[in-house]
Amino acid sequence: MTNMIKKLGRNDHCWCGSGRKYKTCHMAFDEKIERYALQGHIVPGHDIIKTPEQIEGIRQSSKLNIAILDEIARQIHIGMSTDEIDRIVVDMTKEMGGIAAPLGYEGFSRSVCTSINEVVCHGIPCPERLLQDGDIVNVDVSTIYNGYFSDSSRMFMLGNVAPETQKLVQVARECIDVGLEQVKPWNFLGDMAQAVNDHARANGYSIVREIGGHGVGLEFHEEPFVSYVTSRGTEMLMVPGMVFTIEPMVNMGKADIYIDDDDGWTVYTEDGKPSAQWEVTVAVTEDGYEVLTY
Numbered sequence: 001m002t003n004m005i006k007k008l009g010r011n012d013h014c015w016c017g018s019g020r021k022y023k024t025c026h027m028a029f030d031e032k033i034e035r036y037a038l039q040g041h042i043v044p045g046h047d048i049i050k051t052p053e054q055i056e057g058i059r060q061s062s063k064l065n066i067a068i069l070d071e072i073a074r075q076i077h078i079g080m081s082t083d084e085i086d087r088i089v090v091d092m093t094k095e096m097g098g099i100a101a102p103l104g105y106e107g108f109s110r111s112v113c114t115s116i117n118e119v120v121c122h123g124i125p126c127p128e129r130l131l132q133d134g135d136i137v138n139v140d141v142s143t144i145y146n147g148y149f150s151d152s153s154r155m156f157m158l159g160n161v162a163p164e165t166q167k168l169v170q171v172a173r174e175c176i177d178v179g180l181e182q183v184k185p186w187n188f189l190g191d192m193a194q195a196v197n198d199h200a201r202a203n204g205y206s207i208v209r210e211i212g213g214h215g216v217g218l219e220f221h222e223e224p225f226v227s228y229v230t231s232r233g234t235e236m237l238m239v240p241g242m243v244f245t246i247e248p249m250v251n252m253g254k255a256d257i258y259i260d261d262d263d264g265w266t267v268y269t270e271d272g273k274p275s276a277q278w279e280v281t282v283a284v285t286e287d288g289y290e291v292l293t294y
Helices: 027-038 052-075 082-095 163-180 189-202
Strands: 113-116 119-121 136-145 148-157 213-215 222-226 243-246 249-251 257-259 267-269 275-277 280-284 289-293
Touching: 052 082, 052 136, 052 148, 052 280, 052 289, 082 113, 082 136, 119 136, 119 249, 119 275, 136 163, 136 275, 148 163, 148 275, 148 280, 148 289, 163 189, 163 243, 163 249, 163 275, 163 280, 189 222, 189 243, 222 243
Parallel strands: none
Antiparallel strands: 113 119, 113 136, 119 267, 136 148, 213 222, 213 243, 243 280, 249 275, 257 267, 280 289
């Protein structure tokens, strides 16, 4: 069990900040989570569960993140440098009163990740890398606004992309959709993971094991780690108020990856074949999910 639920008296104020007595607010909710924990399941602690006010803060941050990716979609073109994509992010984030979360994060030197073809993730923008006919590129934007974090990425196809690579990008998008179908209260993150992995494998692809999604909202990367190679009925229990990313990295070839020794960030496929990834931030609701950032 993760972050054991703190015991409160029935008449204490609820931990969620509502001001209501615990017995009329989250007591039954906590008791249900406790039953899952006693069965040996991984369950979320209170620190993982967002309040409605916090989710609204993430929702407002997400508006900036979405607007930035929309603008990149309008401007991206063959011959554009990845440094120009970074400049769009820098300028728009500043104009809207936000902060680019990647800049300075564990030493990352830019405001966005641009990952092209066989680059799986964490590609660093640079003036010399120009987008070419046939490229696929993942643009991963993360924004802080009024202290709340949002995170999403999209794939872009430049010019005459090979049909087999177009299919990879499409299936990677479909993996998000089949994963979302499993996001509902009292399901497990493993239910979502298996749906994603099964869909990728059915199309002849593999899912990166070492890198996955994460909780997000009050920090850039929070618990839980979100795998896409685990089994149904495993991993953390999903409950209303959890916020996390779904972002499987789908490889055309094998799942093996390596990190660039020189920059310490850029992740490549071991076999040099293309990789595709889309990312959304999702909140678990009382009856399903809400996509906050896309």
